[in-house]
Amino acid sequence: MFELHQLEQLIAVAECKTLSAAAEKLHLSQPALSRSMQKLEAELQVPLFTRHKNKIELNENAKMAVDYARKILWQSRDMMEHLRAFDLSRRTIRVGSCAPMPMWDVLPVLSSLYPAMTISSEIKEEEALLQGLLDGTYQFVFLPYEITENGIQCKKYMEEHLFFSLPPGHALSGRKVLHLRDLNGETMLLYSDIGFWKKALEKEMPETHFLVQTEFSTFHELVKASVLPSFITNLAIKKEEETSNRINIPIDDPEASATFYLACSSETAKTYRKFLQYCFSD
Amino acid sequence: MFELHQLEQLIAVAECKTLSAAAEKLHLSQPALSRSMQKLEAELQVPLFTRHKNKIELNENAKMAVDYARKILWQSRDMMEHLRAFDLSRRTIRVGSCAPMPMWDVLPVLSSLYPAMTISSEIKEEEALLQGLLDGTYQFVFLPYEITENGIQCKKYMEEHLFFSLPPGHALSGRKVLHLRDLNGETMLLYSDIGFWKKALEKEMPETHFLVQTEFSTFHELVKASVLPSFITNLAIKKEEETSNRINIPIDDPEASATFYLACSSETAKTYRKFLQYCFSD
């Protein structure tokens, strides 16, 4: 049987019209290419060139052979690409979420449980998450509601409640409870990647002037260094409370609370059993 | 880039389930196969096996790779087959004829003009010849009538007239002219491959008892050694006349004469110009 490199060489000859030029293109000496083509002809048991004393031309056989060779090489490259992509996908865990918190909670767990795997995470709209879960784009998705779907497991993962984080001197800092509307119109610090919470803010606080920060660390520094109101959630309060001198006041609107459900296919539930055990052990 | 023999080896491993068995099947030492598979993995940049200390299993990547490999190898073998068939067809001249005479006339010319070519010849029905001429099955066909078709050349090649070949003692051997019906009911020697003439004989001599010979040489010997009537044509009479002591009487029926036309595509007319020049030079 012939080999792929011979087909590549044949194509090079067909494109360059001359052995010397093709040899140069292939980083090969011209005699080596000459011999290789002779060997290809012998293996195919078919002449490919009409040989004049110092010129060769591709004959009809060769033209047909080149067409086949192109197809075969294309398929071979296709095989490599798909294999690599498939292998990569097999060694990455893709997580999608409608909000950052559950993802932040889960990413360190995943990377410590599966150190060999790449973890990729995205914040997306709910429909995109559902779609991605079904078509395999995501192994795990966090949704703000429960779903029932064939072959899909879905379980309540955590609740998140928004708080206003106010400086002690703020006019409302003495209140026990607030509504989103209460700070509408003020200037607030806001971290950009808050996912589906954005909808509630746009609805209930349309006049608020948000200073949006895309870097979480700079957002965090600005909160500490300024007297601007911001949001914080029950899940972040624990580590913050001691260090910051801010007052966290719960927000009473239904839009300011969410229950996140973790969904995945039964298949991935089986392969990542340890992870799910950890998630729902407490 | 990987090579085809590595794909063959991978498939062998997939089929044999173990390196040792696959190595034996491939007439290769087991360590050589082990190394070759390692190299394939390296070239694909993708692991193909889960390696236990003294066992290997194909992983998901490998299953995908085997599917691709089968397709690629199938295409490679397909390429060889088609190339060889194409090459063979390029070096054979296929002639079809409705009767043996024009073909016998032409075959020695073809093989002397194109000694490198294989000549293949067939006697067929007219419709099959026409069809074969159009679809490329035949380069040249002899038909008993003229045709006009786009891209097809057709020219009168020769006339053939049937004679009865009678022994001197035959009751009708003195006649100047005969009709087919005149010998109907007698016993005659007949060569089998007479093509379209058969139709005339079946129509005009239905009661004749033909002793059919499939070998021309034995037919010829029997004609010489017996007193049975047979057919001969104007084209064969010249060389026969002196040697045989038979009397050849022309047959007057229109069915006993034919004009043969040589047809071929303009394309093949160009590549076999010499042959056509020879055919129509005199």
Place this chain on the structure above:
DNA sequence: GTAAGTTACGAGCGACGTAAAAATG
């Protein structure tokens, strides 16, 4: 004379087989 192709020859890399080691059932 330059450019292209084939053949000859010597060298180096790669693939092969044998042998050895490790591990499993």
Place this chain on the structure above:
DNA sequence: CATTTTTACGTCGCTCGTAACTTAC
């Protein structure tokens, strides 16, 4: 203990490059 796989090592062969030769423009 037989079977299977991997690693080590020495050898052989294939392919490469250089060189020489031939031919055509």
